[in-house]
Amino acid sequence: MAHRAEGRRMSDVTLKDVAVRAGVHVATASRALDPQRRHLVNSETRQRVETAAGELGYRINVLARSLRKGSTGMIGAVVADLGNPFLPPMLRGLEEVLGPRGYMTAVSETHEDPETFRRVCEQLIARRVDGIVVSAAHVGDSDFISTLEKSLPVVLAVRRVSGGGHHTVTHDDVLGARLVTEYLAGLGHRRLAQLRGPEDVSSFAGRARGFQEVVAEHDCTEIVAHDRAGAPTTDEGKRLAAALLTADVGRPTAIFAHNDLMAIGALEALGEAGLRCPEDVSIVGYNDAPLTAHVTPPLTTVRLPSNALGRRVAAMMLGQLDQHKEPPTTVALEPELVIRASAAAPARDRAAG
Template sequence: MSAVQTPTLRDVADAAGVHPATASRALNPATRGLVNADTARRVIKVAESLGYRPNPIARGLKTAKSGTVGLVIPDLTNPLFPPIVRGIEAVLEPAGYSGLVVNTDNDPHREQAQIESLRSRQVEGFIVATALLDHPLLARLQQEGVVMVMVNRRPDGLDVPSITPDDATGIELAVQHLADLGHTRIAHLAGPANTSTGVVRARAFRNAVRDRGLDDDPSLLATCRYWTEDSGATALRTLLDAGAEFTAVVAGNDLIALGCYDVFAERSIECPRDISVVGFNDMPFLDKLRPPLTTVAVPHQQIGAEAARMLLDAIADPTRPSRSVLLPLSLVVRGSTAAPR
C-alpha cells in the first residue's frame, strides 16, 4: 500500500489556477494583502480542501523570517500570566506569527539560557514579562538590536516599548476606598523590593496614605520576599506578632492577599469585621472566596494584545521610537472590605 502523498504548494497553485508565488503570498497572512481578495479566498479554500499545511521552516529559509516570537514569563503558575498569553496569541495568530513560551522562575541564569535557546531558533522578537529591577541581560539584548517589548513592568534605564498597568493609580483607588469606609490605620504587604512592581506599589501606598492624612506609620509596612500566598501569610504574621494595630490591609497582589486569609483562619480573625483586605490583579475565582476579595482589576488580556501589537510594529520598523502605554485600572468591590468596628 503506497503512502499518502502530502500536497505541495505547487498542487495548491495548479488546483487554484494561479502561479506558485501567488499561492504562497495568499497563504501567508503577512503578504496576503498583495493578492486580489477573491484570488486569496480561492487559494485558501483549495489549500483547505487538499489538506495543505505550509512549512514555516521552508518559508523561513527563503525569507530569513521564522514567524515566531519568544514569550518570556517569570512564573507560569501565577494566574495573571495565562490571560496575558491569551491576549498575545489573539493578535499574533492572524498576523501569521506564533509564540514560544518559556518560564524563567525569576532566575537570571535560567532566563539567560532560555533566551539564548529562543535566539538560536531565530525568533524575530521577544515579549518579556520580567520582574527584576536590575536587568543587565535585557540591556545587552537591546545593545545587540534585539526587538523587545516589556509587559506588566519595566526595568529602569531601558528604552524599549512597554505596556504596564497604572499601578500607582490602582493603589490610590484601594486606599481611597478604605479611607471612605472610615479606616485610618491601613497596613501594606508590599511585593518584593527587587521588583519594579513591588517598589512602585509600595511608594504609591505611602503617598496615598500621606495625601489623605491617614496614619503614615512605618510599622504598618511589611515587604514580602515573593509574590506568593506563603510570603503574604508570613508578612501578615510579622505585623501581628509585632503588635501593630490596623483595621485594613492593602496587599501587593491577590496571592499575597490570599495569604492573609490563611492567617485569619489560623488566628480566628474575622474578615471584614476585624480586618478588611484589598488585593491587586483580579485573578480568576476571587468571587468564590469567603468573603469574596475586593481587588484592583487589571485588564491582563488587553495588556497581552497591546504588547503583541507593539512587537509587530517594532518588527516591521525597528527604527520607530519606542512608546510606553499605561493602562487604566478599576476597583472591584466585594465582601472583604467594610467599615471598621
C-alpha cells in the same frame, strides 16, 4: 471534489502550479498562503488561492520557508511564575493576536531568578525565535534588555526596567494603588499596612509609592512589619500578614496586598489568628485574578486587564516584526477599582454608626 494535479505527486506540486490554477501571480499566491502575510491579500483572492492549493494537494514546506525568510514563526514569552493566575489571560491575549498572523508562542518560566531569566532569553535566541515578550524583568535588567534588542524585537509586558527606552505595555500601578488605598481611607481606616512585593520589580514599587502617597495625604499611620515578600506568593503573603497581626505597635485595621495571591495568604493568616475579614481587618489585593470573586469573602482588588494587556503587547510586537520603525513607547493601561466584600469600615466606626 478535491484532487491533485493529474500524474503529479503531492510533493511535486509547486507554488507556481497553485498560482496558475488560481489565476494569480506567484507572489500573490505566496502571500495568500503565508500566515504572516495573508492579511495583505483581499479575502476573495485568498480564498481562491487556498482552494487551488487544496485541490492540487499543495503543502507548504515550513522548514524551507523559515530558512529562506530567516523566520521561524515563533515568539518567546518569558514569565516569572506560571502559578500566578494573572498570566493565562495575558498569554491568551498574545495568542489571539499573534495566532492569526501565523505565530506560535513558546512560554518559559524564571521563578524570579536572574540567572534563569538570562539563560532562558539566550536559549530562545539560540532557537531563533522571531521576538521575545518579557514579563519577568527586574528594574536593573535594562542593560540586558538593550542587549537582547540588538538581536531581535523585544516587548516588555507588565514590568518596566530603569531608564526607559524600550517597547513596553504595563499598568498604571501608582494610580491603581491610590484608588484602593483612598477607598480604604474613605471607609475610615487610619491604621493601614501593605504587603510589599519584591522591591526590584517595577509594578510593586509603583504600588508601594501610590499607597504611601495616600497614607501621607490622609494623615494615616502605616503599620510596618519591616519585611517584604521574597516572591509575590500566597505563602509569603501569609507570612507577612501574620507578622503584622502581632506587631508591637498594634495590628492594622486594613491591609493592602500588592497582588491577589498575597491577599489570599493574608486571609489565611487572619483565619488562623482567630480574626475575621472584614469585621476585624479589611484586606484588599491587586490584579483581579480569576476566582478572587469566589474566595470568602470576595476580594476587593484593582483590575489589571491582563487579556487586553496581552493583546496590546502582541500588537506592539507585530509592529516591530512588520518593521514599522516606531520609536520605543510605554503604554500604561488604566486601573479599575473592583469593590467586593473584603473591605468595610473599621469596627469602631461601625459600632458608632
